[in-house]
Amino acid sequence: SGGVCGRWLMDHNSDTAIWFHLLGKGEGWAHSPTWEPPLKMDAGDLVLFLPHAEKHYLSYSPHEVPFDTTDARAATWEEGPVGFVCGLIELSMPNSAIWQALPAEIVIKKADAGEILSNLIQLIIKEAAGNRFGSFSVIERLCDGIFVLVMRHCIEQELINQGVFVAMQDRRLETVLGLIHQQPWQPWTMTSLCSHAGLSKTAMSEKFTHLLGSSPIEYLTTWRMQIASSWLKESGMTVERVAERCGYDSVSAFSKAFKRSFGMSPGCYRKGIT
Known part of the structure; x- marks a missing residue:
């Protein structure tokens, strides 16, 4: 000041x-x-x-x-x-x-x-x-x-009517988003997320699509890739370790998902940063 x-x-x-x-x-x-x-x-x-x-x-x-x-x-x-x-x-x-x-x-x-x-x-x-x-x-x-x-x-004031902050006004969606954000490495499925929220798959999908523009699993994948891009910036962090922390059993599956999101492999992304 x-x-x-x-x-x-x-x-x-x-x-x-x-x-x-x-x-x-x-x-x-x-x-x-x-x-x-x-x-x-x-x-x-x-x-x-x-x-x-x-x-x-x-x-x-x-x-x-x-x-x-x-x-x-x-x-x-x-x-x-x-x-x-x-x-x-x-x-x-x-x-x-x-x-x-x-x-x-x-x-x-x-x-x-x-x-x-x-x-x-x-x-x-x-x-x-x-x-x-x-x-x-x-x-x-x-x-x-x-x-x-x-x-x-x-x-x-309804300056925002979509997105995570609005979705979290719904108690059940707040539960799901909390799980995804805090534990992205867990092998979440629609069944397990719906069980935690007390919602049917149809209701869950409709709410996510309306407020977040994607399905719960698509949102989970996007969140994992965003976190992965941040972790890849850390010195000493390997692609293998990032894949594991994002809940992927294989580097190959992680690399494919990452490339779909960022248009390049995790290795190339790291080189571009460094």
């Missing part, structure tokens, strides 16, 4: 992280192909950018994106006419369906935040402005709740 002076510009574009920007005082503008004219931000407004958001910038002006910022500088909260609290959530699997189902940009104006989120935002702003003992640590902990409350806001 802190203040900014002059012709300031913020470029927090990321392919792997969710960035949030809370404007604590002053005003600013978000420049993105999504908004024409640029989105005006006032004190108390919150905006989040997910990895699949288009190129965007925050600027001091609705008319200019000043790439030459030699006359801009960071300042203390008290000194700067504009003050921000910014943070990021680094994602290990940014291309996962969990994140891709969310809006690329999420804007919550102060007047629309609702009581609980609004109170949290105001508490964060007060801590940022106070510069008291432990303020940084307090802000860090308070910001942990921002994302959860933003997801609640999006669901309750």
Whole structure:
């Protein structure tokens, strides 16, 4: 958190992280192909950018994106006419369906935040402005709740009507998704998943198709491949070990499934990373 002076510009574009920007005082503008004219931000407004958001910038002006910022500088909260609290959530699997189902940009104006989120935002702003003992640590902990409350806001305001976060509002689907996400190596079948959820195969398939766009087993396979792509980035992790951790008895079967998802073998994927 802190203040900014002059012709300031913020470029927090990321392919792997969710960035949030809370404007604590002053005003600013978000420049993105999504908004024409640029989105005006006032004190108390919150905006989040997910990895699949288009190129965007925050600027001091609705008319200019000043790439030459030699006359801009960071300042203390008290000194700067504009003050921000910014943070990021680094994602290990940014291309996962969990994140891709969310809006690329999420804007919550102060007047629309609702009581609980609004109170949290105001508490964060007060801590940022106070510069008291432990303020940084307090802000860090308070910001942990921002994302959860933003997801609640999006669901309750029907900004999202499909995807994992919506599906998990269904208690029985939450059970199934929890099993898949936490234990992807288990040899799950439609029968075993339906047994845990207390649903028929027909009902389970209809719910998954409507909310997630795939069958339970297709979703399981996609989730395993997303996790596999993350594990393959780890040094010292072999293809054989990744296959085992994803619940495959043979490297060959794992490699075929991986190639269907990523268009290349696990070995080639690793080489492309390294």
